[in-house]
Amino acid sequence: MVLESKIPEGPLAEKWSKHKFSLKLVNPANKRKYDIIVVGTGLAGASAAASLAELGYNVKAFTFHDSPRRAHSIAAQGGINAAKNYQNDGDSVYRLFYDTIKGGDYRAREANVHRLAEVSVNIIDQCVAQGVPFAREYGGLLANRSFGGAQVSRTFYARGQTGQQLLLGAYSALSRQVATGKVKMYTRSEMLDLVMVDGKARGIVTRNLVTGQIESHSAHAVLLCTGGYGNVFYLSTNAMYCNVTAAWRAHKKGALFANPCFTQIHPTCIPVSGDYQSKLTLMSESLRNDGRVWVPLKVGDKRKPEDIPEAERDYFLERKYPAFGNLVPRDVASRNAKYVCDEGRGVGSTGLAVYMDFADAIKRDSLKVIEARYGNLFEMYEKITGENPYNTPMKIYPAVHYTMGGLWVDYNLMTTIPGLYALGEANFSDHGANRLGASALMQGLADGYFVIPYTIGDYLAQMPYEKVSNDRAEFKDAEAKVKETINKILSIKGTRTVDELHRELGLLIWDYCGMSRTKEGLTSAREKVRALRNEFWTNVKVVGTNEEFNQTLEKALRLIDFIELGELMILDALDRNESCGGHFREEFQTPDGEALRNDQEYAYVAAWEYEQNMHAVLHKEQLKFENVTPSTRSYK
Amino acid sequence: MNLNLHIWRQPNGQSAGRMVEYNVKDISEEMSFLEMLDVLNEDLLRKGEDPVAFDHDCREGICGTCSLVINGRPHGPYTTTTCQLHMRSFKDGETVYIEPWRAKAFPLVKDLVVNRSAFDRIIQSGGYVSVNTGSARDANETPIGKEIADEAMNSATCIGCGACVAACKNASAMLFVSAKISQLAMLPQGKPERKRRAEAMVAQMDAEGFGACTNTGACAAECPKSISMSNIAMMNREYTSAKLTSDAV
Structure with missing residues (x-):
């Protein structure tokens, strides 16, 4: 298989404009003849569904939530980047492009990233026009702040609830189209398979989560906007329902899965408190603007943080990275927190935490200013931990937060299956091996508002208007297979609960394919994950029936895909004999412990083809850097 | 324990x-x-x-x-x-x-799961600014005073959980509906459609079977996002003035 990235020719800054002109158009009167399925209604899905419906296409939008407004995009706190240069501090489209490529540790496509930076400015305009109440200065203009990995202030925000406000903006645009009848909304409806007709994506099979009804839906194209796979780790900052099932089922139908081992560990989360823990809560990275990260200088120092004098504290990020200090990229901040905890200098009851201290910021800017900046985050922290961060430093620890890997897509966001697109976190395309803060919201909305409305026309213009009926054998076969899988799971009646098995998977992946990886560990983990898959198919316990609201069955159907994906992550991490971004192989580091990238041999996108029993086949897309020269990231 | x-x-x-x-x-x-x-x-x-x-x-x-x-x-x-x-x-x-x-x-x-899609239908009836993708002008061409932006944000923080309805003896959805009406009525972007919006959203709220407001304040007392009762006062003003000068929705 040859991976055609379809990156347009020409100078970097002109590629997207030229490409938009060269794409085929669908006549306005003909758009109503095409149906498009959008799976997922987060930032990418809601913005795509609304924008495509505005153009005149018939959209069917699916979410497993009770309402499109619940998608996990809503939980993004910090902000959204855009190269507006409103602050006159030297920002530009090219700088945002450069920062993103560099932040991604040179494992993303130049052309995609430049397009992302270009449309970033339109996103802010669009959101403001929708009534998104971004933070403003007294003069009435938009406020910005800086964010990890950047030296300019280009992040737009709405208190600590930027994701919520952007999602509600996209949701309102979607709701408007539902009212016009151009979008048909299916809630509590989960995609369980992709249906192909003559080699093209032509529909999906869904399960109605309330009645258990297995249904199929046909269309001319299918968009997967189904988010990331961070819940493979069981504990992550993702919402409980986030899953890889839609993407994985598409993968099993032939869509290649790219860079699965590129997962992002977020440095500032509330530490784990016990075995019952169901999820981890992120504290926005924006806190690193004012919070100073430290641990005691001495191993085993159990004094209260306020009793440890300045001279006996180690502000390890400021010490090791004087230029960026507490604002180093996420992977660097996370790994260093792990190191100081491994040295025995971690704090809190588990020793798996570091302090983030606001005392100096409060002294410098006043309590009032800090409260205005982070009030709701501090409140959230206090609710969860029972500690007041105005008086005592926060305790934080890294947790899985985002997955850069995802379905392989070309420049048009099409996967290797014709007619199947992947948008937002579900694709692999823009963040390389590491995502910069405030760039996930940007990418989700860029794909949905400003990329897919152009690129999908090029495909549809070559498609006949004829609809395919979901009575066809392809649909009936897919439905039968889904029912067979469900019946099989229900008939096992074993002894292990779904959550138990999921926790076990999560620990395996966290220990062996988390912040730091080794060949030996990965090899042993692969066997363990395979054994776990076997355990699932022979010993899982799911009660009840399919024909009811059955949350245990929902979880079981998601878990089996996570188990298979976990193995693919391990394969990918084993293949990549280098350290870059979120992927840190202990065998490949510099003498002072920094990541050692290998551009000679590994400047490629690893795209995996599904084969029976997880004997995945690797395809490589070589990355070309024509505008930036890959350099070693240095934040010192 | x-x-x-x-x-x-x-x-x-x-x-x-x-x-x-x-x-x-x-x-x-x-x-x-x-x-x-x-x-x-x-x-x-x-x-x-x-x-x-x-x-x-x-x-x-x-x-x-x-x-x-x-x-x-x-x-x-x-x-x-x-x-x-x-x-x-x-x-x-x-x-x-x-x-x-x-x-x-x-x-x-x-068991403990209910269907809250009535809230979605209320938003679909008018809880938006009618602006198609791509037609927006530069964001800073619309200055909005910080106080107004902050007030709009206070209303916009509603998470649509429905606690206000559950708390109300009349099962009224006034707090939820008013938060969206207020947010958009305060902002310049929302003003062109404010009358139509207030009329349509209130009509949909009634059609869904939510009860009337009798100003007990139970909704605001239980709201996890501290949405204020003043939104309801603003909605009533918006609705009344819309009806008096009606665009007749």
């Missing part, structure tokens, strides 16, 4: 429901309320019994999915979402009653 739970069980909207008693043991006070229910459900599963269905997702207080009435109060004893309630708020040996949102406009799905 050990707790005595009384939980509403109802297989679906068509069957009758009842309170069922459960005891949970060795609950840590660091657990969240939903993690305590996870423990109960794991026990039930091991015994081969049907776990208690409840809605939840982000577990960080922002998605608005979780929805439990705990000891008679939506989201429990504090103004927070259920997922942000921790067991340190309860005493060892306490009896806790757990019920679903109860409102005609929120039909029951199973």
Whole structure:
């Protein structure tokens, strides 16, 4: 298989404009003849569904939530980047492009990233026009702040609830189209398979989560906007329902899965408190603007943080990275927190935490200013931990937060299956091996508002208007297979609960394919994950029936895909004999412990083809850097 | 700690429901309320019994999915979402009653899960600014005073959980609806459609079967995002002035 990235020719800054002109158009009167399925209604899905419906296409939008407004995009706190240069501090489209490529540790496509930076400015305009109440200065203009990995202030925000406000903006645009009848909304409806007709994506099979009804839906194209796979780790900052099932089922139908081992560990989360823990809560990275990260200088120092004098504290990020200090990229901040905890200098009851201290910021800017900046985050922290961060430093620890890997897509966001697109976190395309803060919201909305409305026309213009009926054998076969899988799971009646098995998977992946990886560990983990898959198919316990609201069955159907994906992550991490971004192989580091990238041999996108029993086949897309020269990231 | 739970069980909207008693043991006070229910459900599963269905997702207080009435109060004893309630708020040996949102406009799905799509239909009736993708002008060409932006943000923080409806003796959705009407009426972007919006959203709210507002303030008292009653006053002004100068929706 040859991976055609379809990156347009020409100078970097002109590629997207030229490409938009060269794409085929669908006549306005003909758009109503095409149906498009959008799976997922987060930032990418809601913005795509609304924008495509505005153009005149018939959209069917699916979410497993009770309402499109619940998608996990809503939980993004910090902000959204855009190269507006409103602050006159030297920002530009090219700088945002450069920062993103560099932040991604040179494992993303130049052309995609430049397009992302270009449309970033339109996103802010669009959101403001929708009534998104971004933070403003007294003069009435938009406020910005800086964010990890950047030296300019280009992040737009709405208190600590930027994701919520952007999602509600996209949701309102979607709701408007539902009212016009151009979008048909299916809630509590989960995609369980992709249906192909003559080699093209032509529909999906869904399960109605309330009645258990297995249904199929046909269309001319299918968009997967189904988010990331961070819940493979069981504990992550993702919402409980986030899953890889839609993407994985598409993968099993032939869509290649790219860079699965590129997962992002977020440095500032509330530490784990016990075995019952169901999820981890992120504290926005924006806190690193004012919070100073430290641990005691001495191993085993159990004094209260306020009793440890300045001279006996180690502000390890400021010490090791004087230029960026507490604002180093996420992977660097996370790994260093792990190191100081491994040295025995971690704090809190588990020793798996570091302090983030606001005392100096409060002294410098006043309590009032800090409260205005982070009030709701501090409140959230206090609710969860029972500690007041105005008086005592926060305790934080890294947790899985985002997955850069995802379905392989070309420049048009099409996967290797014709007619199947992947948008937002579900694709692999823009963040390389590491995502910069405030760039996930940007990418989700860029794909949905400003990329897919152009690129999908090029495909549809070559498609006949004829609809395919979901009575066809392809649909009936897919439905039968889904029912067979469900019946099989229900008939096992074993002894292990779904959550138990999921926790076990999560620990395996966290220990062996988390912040730091080794060949030996990965090899042993692969066997363990395979054994776990076997355990699932022979010993899982799911009660009840399919024909009811059955949350245990929902979880079981998601878990089996996570188990298979976990193995693919391990394969990918084993293949990549280098350290870059979120992927840190202990065998490949510099003498002072920094990541050692290998551009000679590994400047490629690893795209995996599904084969029976997880004997995945690797395809490589070589990355070309024509505008930036890959350099070693240095934040010192 | 050990707790005595009384939980509403109802297989679906068509069957009758009842309170069922459960005891949970060795609950840590660091657990969240939903993690305590996870423990109960794991026990039930091991015994081969049907776990208690409840809605939840982000577990960080922002998605608005979780929805439990705990000891008679939506989201429990504090103004927070259920997922942000921790067991340190309860005493060892306490009896806790757990019920679903109860409102005609929120039909029951199973146990503690209800259908809140009425809220979506209210937003679909007018809770938006009509602006197509790509037609926006530069964001800074519309200056908005900080005070107004902050006020609009206060209204916009509504998470659509429905606690206001569950708290109200009339099952009124006025707080939810008014928060969206106020947010958009305050901002210059929302002004062209403010009359049509107020009329349409109020009409849809009534059509969904939500009750009237009698100003008891139970909604605002229970709102996990502190949406203020002043939104309702603003909605009433918007609605009245729209009706008086009607565009006749």
